[in-house]
Amino acid sequence: MKKTLVHLLLLPLVLITACGQTAAVIDPGDGGTYSFELTPADFVAEIDNPYLPLAVGARWVYEGSGERTVVEVLPETRVVMGITATVVRDTVTEDGELIEDTYDWFAQDVEGNVWYLGEESVEYQNGEPVSTAGSWESGIDGALPGIAMPALPAVGQAYRQEYYLGEAEDMAEVARFEDSLSVALGDFSGVLVITEWTPLSPRTVEEKLYAAGVGMIKEQAVRGGSGSAELIEFTLGG
Numbered sequence: 001m002k003k004t005l006v007h008l009l010l011l012p013l014v015l016i017t018a019c020g021q022t023a024a025v026i027d028p029g030d031g032g033t034y035s036f037e038l039t040p041a042d043f044v045a046e047i048d049n050p051y052l053p054l055a056v057g058a059r060w061v062y063e064g065s066g067e068r069t070v071v072e073v074l075p076e077t078r079v080v081m082g083i084t085a086t087v088v089r090d091t092v093t094e095d096g097e098l099i100e101d102t103y104d105w106f107a108q109d110v111e112g113n114v115w116y117l118g119e120e121s122v123e124y125q126n127g128e129p130v131s132t133a134g135s136w137e138s139g140i141d142g143a144l145p146g147i148a149m150p151a152l153p154a155v156g157q158a159y160r161q162e163y164y165l166g167e168a169e170d171m172a173e174v175a176r177f178e179d180s181l182s183v184a185l186g187d188f189s190g191v192l193v194i195t196e197w198t199p200l201s202p203r204t205v206e207e208k209l210y211a212a213g214v215g216m217i218k219e220q221a222v223r224g225g226s227g228s229a230e231l232i233e234f235t236l237g238g
Helices: 005-010
Strands: 016-018 021-025 059-064 067-080 083-094 097-109 114-125 128-131 144-149 158-160 171-183 186-197 205-211 215-223 228-235
Touching: 059 215, 067 097, 083 114, 144 158, 171 205, 171 215, 186 215
Parallel strands: none
Antiparallel strands: 016 021, 059 067, 059 228, 067 083, 083 097, 097 114, 114 128, 114 144, 158 171, 171 186, 186 205, 205 215, 215 228
16 A cells, blocks of 8 residues: 555654664654764775765766756765765756755765765855755754665665754655666666655655666655656766
């Protein structure tokens, strides 16, 4: 039976083991604690998770709903909570005009989980910056990292992607695997489908679809919105 939004919001999160520690959420709807222990020694230098490979120089271009998004893995790094993170730049344009410019920070632990450590995000209007509301950094003002991609995604596995109370509370669930999927760039097999939502906007649910060795190939609204974006260009880094 297909899960409703209510089922998703009440779903107890699966504990994800990370370097002998546990990133735990008792329940996303009951105010339960979110806690874990991470040290720089728990992390490796490269991000080679099959579904979220972030080698320096990699580049993805998506188009859909009137927007063009370019994602690039930069050669620079940023230290967050003592952890050396890979910097990924994400720029969104509409009709050739910049509307959002974001620097995201990711790091992979020794088990293969990719952690999301924060972002610097600026929204633009008429070429001028108007908001940095989406920005947050793990270890500052109570913000904590989350899992961007599990090491071994399994259907039903759910987890926090980020945690900055009242500002960044995205959650995700491994929904299913598709045998095949065609997007603008081509055909892919064994596609991982992840459902995403946030209690800050409970009526909105999205799906992101990933291909091994490539990363995200499509995103689409499934509730509380419309629109989608597909991968049109991909450059392997490294």
